[in-house]
Amino acid sequence: MNKTTETTSSRLFLFGLPKMAPLFRRYRRDMFVIILTIIIFTAADLAAPVFQRYALNHFVGGGTLDTIAWFLAAYIGVIAIFAVSGYINTKVCLAAEVRMDRDMRNKAFSHLQQLSFDYFNQNSVGYIHARVMSDTSRIGETITWNLADTVFFLIEIVGSIAVMLYYNARLTLLVLIIVPVISLLYALFQGKLFRLHKEVREINSRITGNFNEGITGARTVKSLVIEDKIYEDFEKETGNMFRTSMRSARLKGLLNAVTTLATSAALAIVLWKGGVIAQEEVGTFSLFMSYARGLMDPVNILVESLSLFIQGKVNIERYSKLVETTPGVKDSKAVIDHYGDCFDPKKENWEEIRGDIEFDHVDFMYPDGEEYVLKDFCLKIPFGTNLAIVGETGAGKSTLANLVCRFYEPTAGRVLIDGRDARERSQLWLHSALGYVLQTPQLFTGTIRENLQYGNPAATEEEIMQAIDLVSARSVLEKLEKGLDTNVGEGGDLLSTGEKQLFSFARAILANPRILILDEATASVDTITEQKIQSAIDKVIKGRTSIVIAHRLSTVKGADLILVVENGRIVEQGRHEDLLAQKGAYYRLWMRQFEEESALQLLS
Ligand SMILES: Nc1ncnc2c1ncn2[C@@H]1O[C@H](COP(=O)(O)OP(=O)(O)OP(=O)(O)O)[C@@H](O)[C@H]1O
Numbered sequence: 001m002n003k004t005t006e007t008t009s010s011r012l013f014l015f016g017l018p019k020m021a022p023l024f025r026r027y028r029r030d031m032f033v034i035i036l037t038i039i040i041f042t043a044a045d046l047a048a049p050v051f052q053r054y055a056l057n058h059f060v061g062g063g064t065l066d067t068i069a070w071f072l073a074a075y076i077g078v079i080a081i082f083a084v085s086g087y088i089n090t091k092v093c094l095a096a097e098v099r100m101d102r103d104m105r106n107k108a109f110s111h112l113q114q115l116s117f118d119y120f121n122q123n124s125v126g127y128i129h130a131r132v133m134s135d136t137s138r139i140g141e142t143i144t145w146n147l148a149d150t151v152f153f154l155i156e157i158v159g160s161i162a163v164m165l166y167y168n169a170r171l172t173l174l175v176l177i178i179v180p181v182i183s184l185l186y187a188l189f190q191g192k193l194f195r196l197h198k199e200v201r202e203i204n205s206r207i208t209g210n211f212n213e214g215i216t217g218a219r220t221v222k223s224l225v226i227e228d229k230i231y232e233d234f235e236k237e238t239g240n241m242f243r244t245s246m247r248s249a250r251l252k253g254l255l256n257a258v259t260t261l262a263t264s265a266a267l268a269i270v271l272w273k274g275g276v277i278a279q280e281e282v283g284t285f286s287l288f289m290s291y292a293r294g295l296m297d298p299v300n301i302l303v304e305s306l307s308l309f310i311q312g313k314v315n316i317e318r319y320s321k322l323v324e325t326t327p328g329v330k331d332s333k334a335v336i337d338h339y340g341d342c343f344d345p346k347k348e349n350w351e352e353i354r355g356d357i358e359f360d361h362v363d364f365m366y367p368d369g370e371e372y373v374l375k376d377f378c379l380k381i382p383f384g385t386n387l388a389i390v391g392e393t394g395a396g397k398s399t400l401a402n403l404v405c406r407f408y409e410p411t412a413g414r415v416l417i418d419g420r421d422a423r424e425r426s427q428l429w430l431h432s433a434l435g436y437v438l439q440t441p442q443l444f445t446g447t448i449r450e451n452l453q454y455g456n457p458a459a460t461e462e463e464i465m466q467a468i469d470l471v472s473a474r475s476v477l478e479k480l481e482k483g484l485d486t487n488v489g490e491g492g493d494l495l496s497t498g499e500k501q502l503f504s505f506a507r508a509i510l511a512n513p514r515i516l517i518l519d520e521a522t523a524s525v526d527t528i529t530e531q532k533i534q535s536a537i538d539k540v541i542k543g544r545t546s547i548v549i550a551h552r553l554s555t556v557k558g559a560d561l562i563l564v565v566e567n568g569r570i571v572e573q574g575r576h577e578d579l580l581a582q583k584g585a586y587y588r589l590w591m592r593q594f595e596e597e598s599a600l601q602l603l604s
């Protein structure tokens with residue numbers, strides 16, 4: 001028993017199948033039907049030459065038509081079986097393939113929803129897209145059509161040989177001399193073809209990458225005047241693709257020629273040695289001619305099917321890697337049991353959030369980072385505080401915001417929300433009380449209304465307009481022909497960055513969050529709009545804990561507490577006037593910006 005399991009599994013491993021085992025198990029009914037129908041289909045296909053032999057021997061050679069009625073009935077029966085089993089097989093293959101695609105894609109997509117920031121930082125959209133779309137479709141294809149093909153050709157070969165052996169063993173053995181020679185040749189060719197295919201796929205993904213960058217970076221390309229260089233790179237890759245594809249086409253042509261040659265050789269043997277049989281029994285001769293002619297193609301295609309299975313292994317491995325990636329930030333089982341997860345939130349168990357935040361000796365390093373961004377960081381932000389964080393680029397401001405949102409977790413130490421470690425409650429619980437306007441605003445394909453309703457699906461037209469007024473976006477809206485029903489394009493790209501920022505701010509306000517985080521929320525709007533937003537911020541932050549990250553210090557003057565951060569450490573903290581009086585880091589930042597702005601004003 002043990003031994004069988006072992007040999008089976010090592011044989012499966014040979015074809016890269018162990019990763020497919022769960023899929024095989026899940027779709028075992030489909031696979032059973034696929035294999036059963038293909039066996040019946042092949043058997044019916046194999047029977048044709050036998051009928052031919054009978055007809056030639058009895059009706060032509062024997063000169064009698066006594067059994068013709070039976071013969072016809074049986075023949076029509078076999079053809080009906082052939083047609084019906086072929087139909088069922090195609091239908092089940094197709095249905096199973098589509099179902100597998102759907103299941104695998106749904107699984108991958110829902111898993112992606114649970115993965116955290118680090119995964120998306122480390123893997124490009126193109127890479128993830130290929131895993132979810134093309135790998136799944138290759139896997140589905142492999143274990144339906146490819147499986148059916150393999151079984152079909154395997155039985156076709158074994159069956160033909162068996163029938164030939166039954167009628168004339170000597171002649172069969174002679175014909176079979178060619179098979180090992182030809183199989184060896186195919187295997188060699190196929191190995192080479194396999195490598196060429198792999199190369200073509202790699203070049204193809206490079207071309208797609210180049211193409212994406214050329215399109216998404218079109219503006220930068222133009223401004224740098226490097227169109228010729230970009231085109232040259234692209235042309236080089238497409239040239240590579242052309243040459244590799246040509247090599248593969250040549251090899252395929254050669255493979256076809258070899259098949260034809262082998263078939264001719266097999267037929268020659270039958271003609272040469274089988275001529276004698278033909279004199280006495282023309283039916284068996286014709287049977288041999290049919291099988292020998294049909295033998296070489298299956299050998300060729302079987303080798304190809306097997307190599308497709310081996311290639312399928314790569315797709316399965318890449319797909320499994322995606323669905324087996326554990327999120328960097330994950331709720332514990334106890335937390336999920338109590339608070340639910342994003343597919344089944346148990347809101348009845350959620351405590352009301354007040355909005356106290358505390359960093360308790362936090363060390364932090366990004367998962368793929370090499371240095372600590374924060375080291376022993378301590379800070380208390382009591383409920384209702386309006387905190388401002390300022391500091392040079394790369395100081396760690398966005399990192400602090402990310403930790404409050406639990407997009408990342410501390411490497412050591414704790415982030416406390418309302419006095420309890422954030423990890424003791426679910427991410428969803430926290431996120432439902434958070435409003436975050438990102439440094440790089442993101443809208444989704446759809447109308448402005450739909451985008452704002454992501455903040456609060458139940459928001460009425462009136463509430464939406466209130467939020468729009470609050471962020472001074474009414475004038476922007478009035479410029480648009482369709483108002484709230486204007487389509488914003490993919491990622492909101494039909495709007496300017498400033499406009500996107502305004503609408504994502506309005507979206508955050510609609511959610512009525514307890515904790516509001518604005519990361520450079522006014523970086524891309526003009527000074528007048530900025531002042532309007534500033535007054536909006538002043539209104540909105542009342543009764544909430546807010547963290548405002550800003551480069552322009554004029555926007556943080558009124559904050560309850562200003563932190564000056566350098567290299568992940570707080571170098572100064574206090575209110576605007578006190579910090580200016582200290583004449584330290586804040587004072588220097590302030591003076592520099594003041595000078596810069598005066599210079600700009602003079603220039604304009
Ligand atoms: N995803 C990431 N992986 C690795 N390192 C990162 C990542 N994001 C930021 N860092 C590093 O962490 C440090 C702090 O980055 P952070 O984004 O917090 O700066 P910031 O103060 O918000 O800067 P800016 O004002 O430019 O937005 C930087 O040195 C940066 O290189």
Ligand SMILES: [Mg+2]
Pocket residue numbers: 397398399439519
């Ligand atoms: Mg930042």
